[in-house]
Amino acid sequence: MMEKKITHGFELTRRQEIKEIGATINYFKHLKSGADMIYLENEDTNKVFNITFRTVPEDDTGCPHILEHSVLNGSKNFPAKGTFMELIKGSLNTFINAMTSSDWTSYPVASTNDKDFLNLMRVYLDAVLNPLIYDDPRILQQEGWHYELFDKEGEINYRGVVYNEMKGAFSSEDSIVVRNSTNAQFPDTPYGFESGGDPDAIPQLTQEKFADFHRKYYHPSNSLIWLYGDVDLDETLKIINESYLKDFDDPKIEIRFPMQEPFNEPKKITMQYPLGDDMEIEGEYHLTLNYTYGKATDSYLGTSLQILAELLMNTPASPLKLAIIRSGLCKNSMIYVRADIVQPTIHIFLKQIKKEDIPALIELIQNELQRIASEGFDKKLIEATLNAREFFLREAQMQNFPKGLFYSLGSIGEWIHGGDPIDSLAFEGYLAHLRKGITEPLYENLIEEAMLKNDHRSEIVFEPVPGMIAAGEERVRKELEEYKNSLSEKEIEELIEMNIKLKEWQETPDSEEDMLKIPLLSLSDVDTKASFNEPIVEEKEGWTLLKNPIHTNGIVYISSHLDLAHATIEDISWIRLYTQLLGQIDSENYSFAELNNEIRNNTGGITLNTQAYGEIENPENVMPKLVLAGKAIADKTPALIKFMAELALRPLFEDEGRIKSLLLELKSGAEQRTINMGHVVAITRMLAPISKAHRIQDAYGGLGYLHFLSDIVNQMEGDMAGIIAKFKEVQKRYFTKEGLVLSLTANEELIPKAEKELDSLLAQLSQESHAPAEEDASPAKIKEGITAPIKIQYVAKGGDFREKGYDYSGKMMVLGSILSTEHLYKELRVKGGAYGGGAGFRQDGTMFFYSYRDPNLKESLDVYSGVAESLRAFNVNRREMDKFILGVISTLDYPKTPETIGTEAAVNYITGMNKELFQKIRDEVLSTNVEDIKAYAEMIEEVMKDNHYTVVGSETKVKEASALFDEIIPFIKK
Numbered sequence: 001m002m003e004k005k006i007t008h009g010f011e012l013t014r015r016q017e018i019k020e021i022g023a024t025i026n027y028f029k030h031l032k033s034g035a036d037m038i039y040l041e042n043e044d045t046n047k048v049f050n051i052t053f054r055t056v057p058e059d060d061t062g063c064p065h066i067l068e069h070s071v072l073n074g075s076k077n078f079p080a081k082g083t084f085m086e087l088i089k090g091s092l093n094t095f096i097n098a099m100t101s102s103d104w105t106s107y108p109v110a111s112t113n114d115k116d117f118l119n120l121m122r123v124y125l126d127a128v129l130n131p132l133i134y135d136d137p138r139i140l141q142q143e144g145w146h147y148e149l150f151d152k153e154g155e156i157n158y159r160g161v162v163y164n165e166m167k168g169a170f171s172s173e174d175s176i177v178v179r180n181s182t183n184a185q186f187p188d189t190p191y192g193f194e195s196g197g198d199p200d201a202i203p204q205l206t207q208e209k210f211a212d213f214h215r216k217y218y219h220p221s222n223s224l225i226w227l228y229g230d231v232d233l234d235e236t237l238k239i240i241n242e243s244y245l246k247d248f249d250d251p252k253i254e255i256r257f258p259m260q261e262p263f264n265e266p267k268k269i270t271m272q273y274p275l276g277d278d279m280e281i282e283g284e285y286h287l288t289l290n291y292t293y294g295k296a297t298d299s300y301l302g303t304s305l306q307i308l309a310e311l312l313m314n315t316p317a318s319p320l321k322l323a324i325i326r327s328g329l330c331k332n333s334m335i336y337v338r339a340d341i342v343q344p345t346i347h348i349f350l351k352q353i354k355k356e357d358i359p360a361l362i363e364l365i366q367n368e369l370q371r372i373a374s375e376g377f378d379k380k381l382i383e384a385t386l387n388a389r390e391f392f393l394r395e396a397q398m399q400n401f402p403k404g405l406f407y408s409l410g411s412i413g414e415w416i417h418g419g420d421p422i423d424s425l426a427f428e429g430y431l432a433h434l435r436k437g438i439t440e441p442l443y444e445n446l447i448e449e450a451m452l453k454n455d456h457r458s459e460i461v462f463e464p465v466p467g468m469i470a471a472g473e474e475r476v477r478k479e480l481e482e483y484k485n486s487l488s489e490k491e492i493e494e495l496i497e498m499n500i501k502l503k504e505w506q507e508t509p510d511s512e513e514d515m516l517k518i519p520l521l522s523l524s525d526v527d528t529k530a531s532f533n534e535p536i537v538e539e540k541e542g543w544t545l546l547k548n549p550i551h552t553n554g555i556v557y558i559s560s561h562l563d564l565a566h567a568t569i570e571d572i573s574w575i576r577l578y579t580q581l582l583g584q585i586d587s588e589n590y591s592f593a594e595l596n597n598e599i600r601n602n603t604g605g606i607t608l609n610t611q612a613y614g615e616i617e618n619p620e621n622v623m624p625k626l627v628l629a630g631k632a633i634a635d636k637t638p639a640l641i642k643f644m645a646e647l648a649l650r651p652l653f654e655d656e657g658r659i660k661s662l663l664l665e666l667k668s669g670a671e672q673r674t675i676n677m678g679h680v681v682a683i684t685r686m687l688a689p690i691s692k693a694h695r696i697q698d699a700y701g702g703l704g705y706l707h708f709l710s711d712i713v714n715q716m717e718g719d720m721a722g723i724i725a726k727f728k729e730v731q732k733r734y735f736t737k738e739g740l741v742l743s744l745t746a747n748e749e750l751i752p753k754a755e756k757e758l759d760s761l762l763a764q765l766s767q768e769s770h771a772p773a774e775e776d777a778s779p780a781k782i783k784e785g786i787t788a789p790i791k792i793q794y795v796a797k798g799g800d801f802r803e804k805g806y807d808y809s810g811k812m813m814v815l816g817s818i819l820s821t822e823h824l825y826k827e828l829r830v831k832g833g834a835y836g837g838g839a840g841f842r843q844d845g846t847m848f849f850y851s852y853r854d855p856n857l858k859e860s861l862d863v864y865s866g867v868a869e870s871l872r873a874f875n876v877n878r879r880e881m882d883k884f885i886l887g888v889i890s891t892l893d894y895p896k897t898p899e900t901i902g903t904e905a906a907v908n909y910i911t912g913m914n915k916e917l918f919q920k921i922r923d924e925v926l927s928t929n930v931e932d933i934k935a936y937a938e939m940i941e942e943v944m945k946d947n948h949y950t951v952v953g954s955e956t957k958v959k960e961a962s963a964l965f966d967e968i969i970p971f972i973k974k
């Protein structure tokens with residue numbers, strides 16, 4: 001019999017090696033409190049701590065989400081309300097945030113520094129277990145909602161961080177459709193509620209209900225603690241037990257999720273969604289088909305459904321997607337699977353349909369599903385899809401996300417619904433299961449069972465209603481007016497009093513005593529030497545090879561930057577469009593379906609992108625580049641090169657019908673994507689008149705590109721030949737060898753072989769040379785208002801500090817961080833109710849302030865005008881200053897993946913960034929003092945005086961403020 005091992009109150013119940021991810025999983029139970037803990041043990045220095053609670057929404061007030069924000073406003077041992085911000089600023093964290101899902105709330109932190117890691121963990125445990133929310137109603141008022149009134153005669157408004165955040169989320173078309181579709185599948189369970197909060201319901205949340213929710217769900221017995229990486233386990237367990245868990249007794253109450261009774265028959269539902277006021281409703285209907293099937297704990301069901309979704313719609317070779325595109329009945333379509341909720345659900349989302357086409361579209365999908373179920377999927381498609389999944393899992397490079405957190409979030413669904421987290425971590429097991437689908441009708445049967453024969457499904461038609469946003473705003477205004485009228489004189493005075501007190505509290509800095517309780521690192525914990533990856537540089541004939549010999553787990557990464565100095569701004573948009581069609585149309589030697597299967601079978605992916613870089617020492621020199629990148633297991637390098645060339649250089653522009661439907665889909669997709677990053681659009685547009693790099697960025701990824709797509713769609717009807725001729729010109733003109741910078745990243749011993757393979761790629765590039773494009777005339781500075789179908793604003797203001805005689809310095813990184821976390825944070829977010837905002841200073845001399853999902857417009861511009869004044873009054877002690885510096889250092893020292901190292905090597909080479917410059921910037925950051933920061937007041941004042949701004953916002957708000965703008969243009973161009 002195995003001896004039970006108990007350490008600091010934790011009993012180790014199971015331990016198992018997981019070869020696939022090079023880690024050992026340890027399951028613990030904290031005996032007294034009942035908390036579950038998983039320690040995923042390996043050598044990764046990017047350590048992760050995460051505590052997750054099951055949080056079951058009981059209504060639409062968004063209690064789980066508001067609580068997630070609120071517990072980070074001070075706790076018993078760390079009472080400062082600014083603790084969370086202090087940690088963002090003053091730690092070396094590689095991740096710090098909190099997130100609310102449909103049925104859980106997670107609090108993860110990560111760091112590569114041991115001391116920092118334990119500090120972060122302590123503060124987070126204290127926040128979730130001992131928050132100040134019980135005694136201080138101002139926390140709910142600030143983070144959730146309150147009636148705002150400062151002036152007896154004024155209008156009452158709703159105000160609150162989550163209230164405004166959700167108002168933004170509820171104005172995004174996609175999120176309205178997605179949310180309502182999930183909710184409709186679960187009318188009788190908590191999934192029918194909005195865990196994030198419906199703005200109409202948020203004001204029903206009372207302090208009492210709020211506190212009860214915490215009491216019920218934030219108990220250790222309802223938590224899973226996750227530890228990952230190279231942690232000092234004994235020390236960590238000791239802290240968790242002695243400082244926190246030992247004070248709790250397991251109440252032995254199990255929180256489980258009620259299951260939705262399956263429907264007796266499929267449902268048909270019609271819902272409304274808001275459309276921009278000046279938009280035609282024809283062709284703006286949306287449709288979702290939703291299927292709920294099985295249980296989250298059914299082994300491998302969730303992943304099988306995800307693979308099924310990919311097979312059906314998520315690859316260019318996917319049959320259902322092809323049938324939908326071919327029909328031309330909708331402009332865009334997508335599929336996604338919620339596998340983390342108790343009953344997995346598939347959603348098919350069809351966008352922009354004519355009302356009369358809806359029945360035909362439903363029938364088409366039904367028939368196509370039936371056809372695939374009986375004829376079967378193309379085996380090559382299944383193989384390619386599974387190989388792509390396997391590459392992703394083996395590479396285990398989660399962009400800039402700590403690996404341990406990726407594993408943690410990926411297994412929460414299993415854990416909270418009573419499954420075994422190891423099922424999602426030990427991927428050999430489920431890959432073996434998924435591979436059965438190559439020889440057996442696994443996925444075809446799933447179509448039958450989960451979709452065709454499944455009665456737990458719904459068809460939801462979303463009917464566009466112009467003016468619905470304004471009507472909603474009007475309704476809320478009336479509701480508030482009535483509320484105000486119902487108040488007595490005395491009650492109004494009390495309300496004003498409450499607002500004044502709240503504002504005072506928000507504006508009063510935390511006491512020094514409380515601030516000192518927050519455990520922070522000091523600058524002596526930081527390495528003064530910058531770590532800079534220097535590639536081996538080889539200048540070839542007309543091009544440059546960069547070699548990065550590093551450990552890549554046997555994978556070869558190629559990143560080639562093709563020169564676009566000869567491209568005009570307009571051509572940049574054409575080049576971007578060309579790259580977006582690749583892989584979706586046939587090429588010389590393959591149909592697009594075959595080409596996609598080959599790429600997924602042989603490589604880890606091939607991507608094309610457009611970028612613009614400024615030379616560091618000479619920012620006027622802006623260099624647009626076309627980035628062709630790919631990766632593969634080393635022995636597949638020849639195939640990688642072959643398919644990079646086939647994809648990028650040999651597309652055929654023959655199938656006009658398909659190209660037309662792709663263009664329509666690209667336009668519709670771009671509209672939604674672009675609207676969701678309104679702050680980036682605003683910043684880019686604002687800087688475009690003064691910076692060529694931003695003009696280029698606008699042309700390949702901003703509003704400029706979106707409007708270009710509208711023009712193309714208009715041109716398409718009369719002049720398809722002109723469009724195709726232009727694509728052929730791009731193909732001939734912009735894939736040239738001259739000026740190419742190619743970065744090769746792999747284990748040292750793999751590089752020589754991979755290098756030889758490059759010759760074949762180089763030989764296929766155009767050997768012609770072109771004169772650089774004429775400089776485009778830079779437009780005058782304008783104040784631009786952009787009206788979009790949204791309820792909130794994105795307000796950007798900025799300019800060029802080099803023009804005012806200032807040079808870039810690393811100290812500006814500290815300045816940006818101070819402004820983003822102090823003045824702008826307080827003014828835009830805490831007081832103004834915006835979801836976020838910040839400041840940026842770039843090496844090319846551009847600087848900007850911006851707000852994100854902002855209920856205000858002019859007020860935020862005023863906030864920017866006040867920045868200089870706030871800097872003049874800036875004064876903090878050494879500890880505070882160190883904290884800001886540490887925050888910046890943590891971004892500089894973020895652990896890099898091999899792929900990032902390869903790409904950065906190329907960017908550094910192109911821009912002229914080198915070890916000395918990089919060290920200089922670090923030195924500047926580390927030496928920043930209060931006087932340096934104050935000295936920037938003048939620079940900011942001068943830039944602000946240029947009065948150069950752009951706003952993306954709601955039609956009502958922008959038009960109300962029309963006097964502020966030289967020009968107002970619509971976001972969506974007809």
Ligand SMILES: [Zn+2]
Binds near residue numbers: 065069162165
């Ligand atoms: Zn939030």
